[in-house]
Amino acid sequence: KPNIVAVANQKGGVGKTTTAINLATALSATGEHVLLIDLDPQGNASTGLGVPREDRATGTYALLLDGASPKDVALTSFVPNLDVIAAEPDLAGAEIELVSTERREYRLRDALAQLGPDHPYSFVIIDCPPSLGLLTLNGLVAADSVLVPLQCEFFALEGISQLMRTIERVKRALNPALRLQGIVLTMFDRRNNLSDLVAADARGFFGTQVYDTVIPRNIRISESPSHGKPVILYDFRSPGAQAYIRLAQELLQRERPQ
Amino acid sequence: KPNIVAVANQKGGVGKTTTAINLATALSATGEHVLLIDLDPQGNASTGLGVPREDRATGTYALLLDGASPKDVALTSFVPNLDVIAAEPDLAGAEIELVSTERREYRLRDALAQLGPDHPYSFVIIDCPPSLGLLTLNGLVAADSVLVPLQCEFFALEGISQLMRTIERVKRALNPALRLQGIVLTMFDRRNNLSDLVAADARGFFGTQVYDTVIPRNIRISESPSHGKPVILYDFRSPGAQAYIRLAQELLQRERPQ
Numbered sequence A, B: 001k002p003n004i005v006a007v008a009n010q011k012g013g014v015g016k017t018t019t020a021i022n023l024a025t026a027l028s029a030t031g032e033h034v035l036l037i038d039l040d041p042q043g044n045a046s047t048g049l050g051v052p053r054e055d056r057a058t059g060t061y062a063l064l065l066d067g068a069s070p071k072d073v074a075l076t077s078f079v080p081n082l083d084v085i086a087a088e089p090d091l092a093g094a095e096i097e098l099v100s101t102e103r104r105e106y107r108l109r110d111a112l113a114q115l116g117p118d119h120p121y122s123f124v125i126i127d128c129p130p131s132l133g134l135l136t137l138n139g140l141v142a143a144d145s146v147l148v149p150l151q152c153e154f155f156a157l158e159g160i161s162q163l164m165r166t167i168e169r170v171k172r173a174l175n176p177a178l179r180l181q182g183i184v185l186t187m188f189d190r191r192n193n194l195s196d197l198v199a200a201d202a203r204g205f206f207g208t209q210v211y212d213t214v215i216p217r218n219i220r221i222s223e224s225p226s227h228g229k230p231v232i233l234y235d236f237r238s239p240g241a242q243a244y245i246r247l248a249q250e251l252l253q254r255e256r257p258q
């Protein structure tokens, strides 16, 4: 059974998509077979992995509402060992449609249960939209754990408690096995005291649940989506790419302690 | 009748809340009476204007789902001429509750229609969440115009066409008077080519609908929410505060050409 990780945070622009794309790429570079699911109607993860618009006819919406199986809709990306389920335009209407659908919070979980015994994936990474609505709930119910990117800014820190309450609620009512995989500090800016304050606050409150690896603010990261590539492929030696490579190694150590 | 402006963009973290708070403050500093409505369950606009958690018992949720009038729930902020309708915790459940509510897209518009003839406001500014769901739709249906903060990043530029399509759809089906108020470039970083590329692309495509005023990336802006103050009050002489003061002046020129 694959290790299913939802990358979630209702605060916008904290680095969810950047983390999902680059963690998935770094894991696949170590030989793991990874499936990335774009659960955000914006389709940024699909773009960041270079999936052309015309290839997004069926994907996550078909999985959630048409009963498609992952095999039917997964695309091979140009990154070896990494497949993608893209976000098609219909996904924008899914939140409202799901409200009156049977097992509305379990649709993604039920779809992934169809993976069957002969699939190649050791990890499934889910990129969630910036909300705590039915799409993100589907991600949290389908997942074994939640990876939370935490931007080193005040508004982002303020929102963490709301997210933790939601994770607890999902664990109690919908997915008892759900756990916090970890918190990753993102867009850390050495020149800005605020970054240090947020990092200290987060470590003080969450302790070792905060990853040692910190993702620095790095221009090469923000440039890479316009080239349709993860930063690891766009500029391997950049501080941003190297941080995501370390993050993947730290995640593997946490998930499979030697 | 007040000029109702929705600050919206489904892309997360582009500066919607920062723009709503600081534009509202700058407008009130010119003598305009302003009402700011926090339509985002995250409650960042409420925090950024220093509204304590204990004062958020009733607000936007009561407006949308309990039939409260703006007068019942508006709070006086510590900024002269600026009142706030805060986001209470219940707002997090509003998106799902609205789906089966009568006139679900018109709830905010109907509530603001109760302002009556003797209210003091010349502007109402609505801070929208990072999605195109029923909360943002309520903002777009209630508004006369939409102000779109555009972060100078690739993913943000990619999402603009989806937002424009939604504005057109709302205009056709729900609010024929809705127009694009303008596009404001945010977090512009002089050291980063990407900012210039995004700015050139946006001006090429949208022409004069893009504001001349550009909001620079400025550390004082990201520090100000932790002090519960708009940057204009936190550090009046900073480049960020001065940019928002210019933005308010440019908005007044566009709305009331001499």
Ligand SMILES: Nc1ncnc2c1ncn2[C@@H]1O[C@H](COP(=O)(O)OP(=O)(O)OP(=O)(O)O)[C@@H](O)[C@H]1O
Binding pocket: A011, A012, A013, A014, A015, A016, A017, A018, A019, A040, A044, A128, A129, A130, A186, A187, A188, A215, A216, A217, A218, A219, A221, A222, A223, A225, A240, B010, B011, B012, B013, B130, B153, B154, B155, B156
């Ligand atoms: N470490 C970093 N350094 C510099 N830029 C970054 C970094 N991480 C992300 N970015 C940029 O910041 C913006 C926000 O990141 P991203 O889109 O990944 O966040 P998100 O949480 O997925 O946003 P949303 O809430 O809209 O889904 C993007 O333009 C991205 O390229």
Ligand SMILES: Nc1ncnc2c1ncn2[C@@H]1O[C@H](COP(=O)(O)OP(=O)(O)OP(=O)(O)O)[C@@H](O)[C@H]1O
Binding pocket: A010, A011, A012, A013, A130, A153, A154, A155, A156, B011, B012, B013, B014, B015, B016, B017, B018, B019, B040, B044, B128, B129, B130, B186, B187, B188, B215, B216, B217, B218, B219, B221, B222, B223, B225, B240
């Ligand atoms: N010009 C700027 N310079 C530096 N930091 C900024 C600037 N504008 C906004 N910020 C910071 O960037 C982060 C994102 O801004 P903000 O929260 O206003 O965006 P938003 O679009 O409202 O986000 P959301 O999609 O979550 O509602 C915040 O931490 C804010 O303090």
Ligand SMILES: [Mg+2]
Binding pocket: A016, A017, A018, A040, A044, A127, A128, A129
């Ligand atoms: Mg994203």
Ligand SMILES: [Mg+2]
Binding pocket: B016, B017, B018, B040, B044, B128, B129
């Ligand atoms: Mg906001």
